[in-house]
Amino acid sequence: MDRDRPDHPGDLLVPPPDPAADEAPPEAADVLEPPTVVSDPGRTPARFMFDGPSGRLSTTGIRTRLAPRPGESLGDAAERVLAEAGPDEVLVGAVGFDDAEHALVVPEDRRWGADPDVADPTAPAPEDAAPIPPTDLPPTAPAALGTRFDVRAEPTPATYAAAVLRALGAIDEGLVEKVVLSRTLAVTAPEEIDIGAVLARLAAAHRSSYVFAADLDGDRSLVGASPELLLSRRGRTVVSNPLAGTVPRSPDPEEDARRADRLAASGKDRHEHALVVAQVAERLAPFCRHLDVPEGPELTATDSLWHLSTRITGELADPAPSSLRIATALHPTAAVCGAPTDDARVLIGALEGVPRGYYTGLVGWCDASGDGEWAVTIRCAEVSGRHARLHAGAGIVAGSVPEAEVAETTAKLRPLLDALGLEAAP
Numbered sequence: 083m084d085r086d087r088p089d090h091p092g093d094l095l096v097p098p099p100d101p102a103a104d105e106a107p108p109e110a111a112d113v114l115e116p117p118t119v120v121s122d123p124g125r126t127p128a129r130f131m132f133d134g135p136s137g138r139l140s141t142t143g144i145r146t147r148l149a150p151r152p153g154e155s156l157g158d159a160a161e162r163v164l165a166e167a168g169p170d171e172v173l174v175g176a177v178g179f180d181d182a183e184h185a186l187v188v189p190e191d192r193r194w195g196a197d198p199d200v201a202d203p204t205a206p207a208p209e210d211a212a213p214i215p216p217t218d219l220p221p222t223a224p225a226a227l228g229t230r231f232d233v234r235a236e237p238t239p240a241t242y243a244a245a246v247l248r249a250l251g252a253i254d255e256g257l258v259e260k261v262v263l264s265r266t267l268a269v270t271a272p273e274e275i276d277i278g279a280v281l282a283r284l285a286a287a288h289r290s291s292y293v294f295a296a297d298l299d300g301d302r303s304l305v306g307a308s309p310e311l312l313l314s315r316r317g318r319t320v321v322s323n324p325l326a327g328t329v330p331r332s333p334d335p336e337e338d339a340r341r342a343d344r345l346a347a348s349g350k351d352r353h354e355h356a357l358v359v360a361q362v363a364e365r366l367a368p369f370c371r372h373l374d375v376p377e378g379p380e381l382t383a384t385d386s387l388w389h390l391s392t393r394i395t396g397e398l399a400d401p402a403p404s405s406l407r408i409a410t411a412l413h414p415t416a417a418v419c420g421a422p423t424d425d426a427r428v429l430i431g432a433l434e435g436v437p438r439g440y441y442t443g444l445v446g447w448c449d450a451s452g453d454g455e456w457a458v459t460i461r462c463a464e465v466s467g468r469h470a471r472l473h474a475g476a477g478i479v480a481g482s483v484p485e486a487e488v489a490e491t492t493a494k495l496r497p498l499l500d501a502l503g504l505e506a507a508p
């Protein structure tokens with residue numbers, strides 16, 4: 083997957099409807115339709131952007147907010163709301179790690195694909211988005227990086243390493259086989275964080291990831307660039323591409339290649355990966371009349387990490403289940419929770435001090451035919467005003483080494499820090 087993307091934030095997020103639009107109509111390319119009825123007037127127009135292999139979907143406004151009835155699943159509620167909304171509508175948004183938390187809407191306005199007037203997509207990123215050298219993020223204690231941003235590791239890397247040790251104890255005792263433990267950074271910027279600018283930097287730097295931004299409740303937004311496909315559905319064809327088993331990359335090409343080879347040969351990482359693939363295949367199988375699960379994983383790379391990757395494809399037995407219904411049946415996979423799922427979830431609740439929120443949930447879209455694309459919500463931040471919370475996690479299995487998991491989570495946090503415009507420590 084490698085797509086052309088514009089580099090200007092205004093091209094990625096559709097601007098909210100302009101109250102002055104009546105007086106000075108904007109260019110046709112800027113706004114799809116004039117704002118009409120907003121059925122949720124208590125909220126500012128919600129912006130959503132998701133850029134995947136099917137192209138870029140940008141939406142604004144809320145025509146209907148998904149509100150499941152008592153006892154109704156998200157899949158049922160989505161199919162009901164889309165049937166009511168009409169054949170041309172789409173449901174967009176995000177679901178939290180705990181799927182009781184969600185921000186899913188049928189938007190007012192939507193736009194697919196690139197603008198005809200977008201600048202050369204191969205042009206360098208905006209001047210203010212100069213990439214930050216890939217220095218290792220620190221710290222063994224909360225730290226302020228540079229003079230402009232305050233960054234606090236919550237928990238500290240040392241506390242996180244201690245939690246990994248406790249998880250290894252639980253694995254030793256046979257309570258779980260795998261658990262994914264995460265840590266966070268609380269970032270305070272000198273001024274309000276510009277989601278459009280963060281998004282533009284992510285889009286410029288992560289051309290083969292799913293790049294997304296979604297307004298949540300209140301003034302919170304989610305923004306990120308995830309390399310992991312939870313589920314796509316096109317007609318009867320479904321695809322899931324779990325990632326698990328990771329090493330940080332090296333700027334030295336020879337060392338980088340050695341690390342990739344070591345990952346591909348690592349029994350610990352292959353086991354960690356196989357648990358995820360088995361679980362995804364088991365959950366996808368009931369929907370499918372044919373399922374293709376490759377025998378072993380491939381290597382895939384982001385800018386900063388090597389991952390083990392398996393692309394699972396299936397043919398639906400019945401075309402009725404929507405992409406959101408199938409995606410929520412897969413969620414949470416052992417790539418972000420663990421195995422067995424329920425025990426791993428309990429352990430996560432006991433060992434992680436900070437609620438995950440939307441991190442390790444799903445983000446994407448589903449149209450009225452049920453087609454859609456949902457990425458795993460990782461490599462992301464929840465942003466509110468000057469504040470951002472970044473999360474990163476790593477799968478713990480027998481043989482995991484706490485310091486290596488700290489380094490892995492540090493590498494996973496780096497791209498979002500870069501996108502926020504953080505300067506390296508002096």
Ligand SMILES: C=C(O[C@@H]1C=C(C(=O)O)C=C[C@H]1O)C(=O)O
Nearest residue numbers: 326327328417460474475476477
């Ligand atoms: C949990 C994260 O990543 C997940 C965990 C991985 C691993 O443990 O190797 C790899 C990819 C993701 O499925 C994250 O990035 O925060």
